[in-house]
Amino acid sequence: MEVLTQLGQGFIAAATPANLLMCLLGVVLGQVIGVLPGIGPSAAIALLLPLTYGASPTGAIIMFAGIYYGAQYGGTLTSVLINVPGESSSVMTTLDGYQMALQGRGGVALGIAAIGSFIAGTIGTLGLMLLAPPLAGVALAFGPPEYCALVLLGLTALAAVGGSVLKGLATGVAGLLLGTIGIDPQVGVPRFDFGQPWLLDGVDFIVLAVALFGVGEVLASCRMGTADPILNVGRVLPSREEWRQARMAILRGSGIGFLIGVLPAAGATIASFVAYIAEKKVAADPSRFGKGAIEGVAGPESANNAASAGAMVPMFALGVPGSNTTAVMLAALIMFGLRPGPDMFTTNANLVWAVIASMFIGNAILLVMNLPLAGMFARLLQIRYCWIYPPILAICLTGVIAHANNIEDAWLMLAFGALGWGMKRYDWSAAPMILGLVLGPIFENSLRQSLTLSHGSGAIFVTRPIAAVLLALALIAVSVPLLYKGKTPS
Amino acid sequence: MKASKGELALALVFALLGILWIVAALRMPLWEGFVPQSGFMPLCYGVLLAALAAAVVLDLVLRSAPRAEEPVGKPLLVGAILAASIAGLYVVGFAPSVFLLLLALFAAVERLPLVRSIVVAAATTGVLFLVFKTWLGVPLP
Numbered sequence: 001m002e003v004l005t006q007l008g009q010g011f012i013a014a015a016t017p018a019n020l021l022m023c024l025l026g027v028v029l030g031q032v033i034g035v036l037p038g039i040g041p042s043a044a045i046a047l048l049l050p051l052t053y054g055a056s057p058t059g060a061i062i063m064f065a066g067i068y069y070g071a072q073y074g075g076t077l078t079s080v081l082i083n084v085p086g087e088s089s090s091v092m093t094t095l096d097g098y099q100m101a102l103q104g105r106g107g108v109a110l111g112i113a114a115i116g117s118f119i120a121g122t123i124g125t126l127g128l129m130l131l132a133p134p135l136a137g138v139a140l141a142f143g144p145p146e147y148c149a150l151v152l153l154g155l156t157a158l159a160a161v162g163g164s165v166l167k168g169l170a171t172g173v174a175g176l177l178l179g180t181i182g183i184d185p186q187v188g189v190p191r192f193d194f195g196q197p198w199l200l201d202g203v204d205f206i207v208l209a210v211a212l213f214g215v216g217e218v219l220a221s222c223r224m225g226t227a228d229p230i231l232n233v234g235r236v237l238p239s240r241e242e243w244r245q246a247r248m249a250i251l252r253g254s255g256i257g258f259l260i261g262v263l264p265a266a267g268a269t270i271a272s273f274v275a276y277i278a279e280k281k282v283a284a285d286p287s288r289f290g291k292g293a294i295e296g297v298a299g300p301e302s303a304n305n306a307a308s309a310g311a312m313v314p315m316f317a318l319g320v321p322g323s324n325t326t327a328v329m330l331a332a333l334i335m336f337g338l339r340p341g342p343d344m345f346t347t348n349a350n351l352v353w354a355v356i357a358s359m360f361i362g363n364a365i366l367l368v369m370n371l372p373l374a375g376m377f378a379r380l381l382q383i384r385y386c387w388i389y390p391p392i393l394a395i396c397l398t399g400v401i402a403h404a405n406n407i408e409d410a411w412l413m414l415a416f417g418a419l420g421w422g423m424k425r426y427d428w429s430a431a432p433m434i435l436g437l438v439l440g441p442i443f444e445n446s447l448r449q450s451l452t453l454s455h456g457s458g459a460i461f462v463t464r465p466i467a468a469v470l471l472a473l474a475l476i477a478v479s480v481p482l483l484y485k486g487k488t489p490s
Numbered sequence: 491m492k493a494s495k496g497e498l499a500l501a502l503v504f505a506l507l508g509i510l511w512i513v514a515a516l517r518m519p520l521w522e523g524f525v526p527q528s529g530f531m532p533l534c535y536g537v538l539l540a541a542l543a544a545a546v547v548l549d550l551v552l553r554s555a556p557r558a559e560e561p562v563g564k565p566l567l568v569g570a571i572l573a574a575s576i577a578g579l580y581v582v583g584f585a586p587s588v589f590l591l592l593l594a595l596f597a598a599v600e601r602l603p604l605v606r607s608i609v610v611a612a613a614t615t616g617v618l619f620l621v622f623k624t625w626l627g628v629p630l631p
Contacts, residue, residue: 050622051621051626054626167546170504170539170543171504173535173542174504174507177507180532184528186528187527189518191518191528191529192511219565219568219569220565222564223561386596386602387596387602387610389568389595390591390592390595390600390611393568393591393595394588394591394592394614394618397572397575397591398622398630401579401584401630401631402626402628405628407631410579411576414573414576417569417572419500419503422496422497422500425497426496426500444531447526447531448526451525452524454524456523
């Protein structure tokens with residue numbers, strides 16, 4: 001009952017004209033970003049951060065959440081119409097979605113993806129609503145050792161899901177290391193400023209995020225060519241027979257997606273893979289898959305949207321990101337002076353519930369927008385990347401300068417942008433680096449506080465049960481992929 | 491050796507960053523009583539980063555499959571134009587620097603039609619100027 005009351009208050013907050021506008025802006029931007037090549041939701045949120053100065057944190061987070069799940073819808077268009085996934089979470093959709101488009105059923109593929117995404121997004125948001133508050137309640141018992149272990153779990157889990165655990169860990173540690181630049185918060189002495197006064201405030205996460213996700217992405221993608229989309233999408237509403245084939249796939253995808261999304265750092269991509277495999281396993285005739293099976297679109301598309309909602313459970317309840325994009329959103333929350341984690345549900349309940357309520361509204365907007373306007377969004381695919389990336393670079397430059405009115409930050413952005421290009425080129429995950437930079441000070445403070453509490457004994461991390469469990473999970477997150485890698489041929 | 495030279499260089503950048511942190515952290519107080527001091531965590535991070543980067547290098551040398559290197563000419567050119575634009579901020583200020591950045595990328599790098607490039611560059615610069623300077627009141631250079 002209390003949940004419904006709070007959700008009601010969330011709807012009141014989300015339905016204010018300003019927040020409705022932010023929600024609409026978020027989902028439209030997300031949809032466009034999902035369609036356009038070379039820019040993902042993480043980059044879009046990083047680029048928009050400077051524009052949210054002075055805005056209400058609630059409105060800003062509502063918009064960022066809209067971009068996140070809106071991009072999942074947008075990514076479907078490129079998968080179906082040009083056989084190129086707009087987002088990594090839409091990779092599986094290409095297998096059957098593009099085949100459907102070649103058969104003249106592209107509109108149905110987009111329609112079932114939109115309907116499935118709406119149902120899954122709604123189920124996922126219901127799950128977020130029901131699961132996050134009790135999880136946050138448990139986490140309220142957290143002290144410095146638990147926070148320390150939690151940060152470690154977040155970093156290791158995020159590092160472990162990239163292409164290489166070693167590279168992910170290295171970038172995560174590099175982020176922690178960059179987080180030590182500036183004044184030591186405990187004793188007030190400057191560290192690693194190299195005699196530059198502008199480094200005393202440390203490396204701002206906006207500079208790093210814009211550099212890695214914006215400049216790095218542009219440098220890595222500026223050689224991209226043009227697409228040749230299938231623009232005639234046809235009817236978008238599925239027939240009765242197609243709906244009968246797809247409905248259970250939507251429900252299974254929703255369940256799988258939400259559960260996987262809740263796991264720290266597992267995210268929408270893994271969810272869509274698992275959902276596709278599950279559909280193929282339960283199908284009466286698995287040979288239809290890869291040749292235009294509607295379940296091959298409905299399952300993964302439902303899963304990636306439900307996972308977006310699921311990924312917000314650990315972000316809101318524990319302060320641990322469930323995906324790359326939520327890692328940037330988590331950093332944005334910290335930028336607004338909020339502390340993501342169990343306290344959010346007590347100290348910033350209005351914000352959390354308004355965001356949750358806005359997700360119901362945003363999913364409804366996306367459904368309404370996608371069914372009749374699929375053809376119009378398909379035309380965005382004709383825009384060549386050479387017209388897109390120069391303005392992205394200009395926005396990166398302006399955003400970074402505007403953040404602290406400091407041209408030195410622009411040089412820092414260029415340097416980190418070059419690093420981001422190299423990381424993108426060789427599959428080094430950037431999200432752990434951002435997270436390391438943001439969580440570094442929290443990690444260091446809680447470690448020092450823990451050791452002060454225990455009079456210098458590291459045993460405090462294993463004698464307190466929650467901290468021990470979190471550390472064990474962090475260890476598992478790192479060791480399982482390493483062991484698995486060791487048993488598979490390179 | 492099959493590993494990509496570019497990726498090895500990237501791993502070495504991370505290793506050097508770790509070593510730099512180790513050297514600097516050793517000049518700071520590390521531990522006092524039972525509490526870590528300013529240099530302790532940076533030292534730990536430096537050691538970890540250097541070790542992880544070394545492990546990546548080892549992994550690359552021993553296990554990686556040969557991969558085709560994509561040409562780097564265009565990204566380097568785009569990066570150089572961005573650097574020139576940042577340098578231009580000190581001399582000509584925000585709006586001309588951003589306009590020239592966009593124009594150089596559209597017209598010189600991408601060889602798009604000149605008139606359309608000028609129009610899009612001017613419009614983008616104008617929108618950015620209006621949003622940041624006029625709407626948000628940011629004091630741009």
